[in-house]
Amino acid sequence: MKTSDNPTSEKTVIINRVFVTPLETLWKAWTHADAMKHWWGPKMYTCPYFSIDFRVGGKYLGCMKDHNHNETWGTGVYKEIEEGRKIVFTDNFSDNMGNIITPEEAGMPGNWSGEMIVTLEFDENYGKTDFTLKHEGIPADMHDDCTKGWQESLDKLEAYLKSEHVQEHKHK
Numbered sequence: 001m002k003t004s005d006n007p008t009s010e011k012t013v014i015i016n017r018v019f020v021t022p023l024e025t026l027w028k029a030w031t032h033a034d035a036m037k038h039w040w041g042p043k044m045y046t047c048p049y050f051s052i053d054f055r056v057g058g059k060y061l062g063c064m065k066d067h068n069h070n071e072t073w074g075t076g077v078y079k080e081i082e083e084g085r086k087i088v089f090t091d092n093f094s095d096n097m098g099n100i101i102t103p104e105e106a107g108m109p110g111n112w113s114g115e116m117i118v119t120l121e122f123d124e125n126y127g128k129t130d131f132t133l134k135h136e137g138i139p140a141d142m143h144d145d146c147t148k149g150w151q152e153s154l155d156k157l158e159a160y161l162k163s164e165h166v167q168e169h170k171h172k
Contacts (some may be wrong), residue, residue: 010113011143013135015150021161023124027084029157030120039160042152056081061098072106091116110139
């Protein structure tokens with residue numbers, strides 16, 4: 001089905017990127033709440049809160065705050081974890097207590113049909129890490145915005161991985 005014919009259909013965001021960092025370092029950036037606070041969210045957002053119960057069936061809860069102090073909360077459940085290879089989790093809008101709310105209640109435009117799924121794949125390649133992000137269940141009319149948001153978040157992640165804070169911990 002061609003999504004351009006149906007603006008309410010869903011699309012999948014797929015991003016491939018190579019990080020010039022060992023897999024272990026990138027993995028920690030996705031699995032430790034303190035690391036997530038440094039980079040989670042598009043470039044004009046901060047992440048004042050992130051919690052992770054990193055196990056299959058465990059939950060995460062995170063907050064992105066924009067320059068006007070508007071907060072967007074998200075939560076989900078880890079569905080699959082292959083240590084150092086793959087993470088699959090659900091993605092939902094939520095309130096600050098982790099209760100799932102509709103995208104409309106979160107102030108999000110678009111025709112969202114249900115739960116979104118994010119799949120992260122990691123593959124170390126001579127000290128670099130090939131990384132693939134797949135975000136399923138995105139309304140077609142929000143696909144480009146979502147892709148831009150993920151790219152900006154990954155840009156922040158890349159800068160975080162190059163920061164002194166991360167470099168210090170890699171050498172300990």
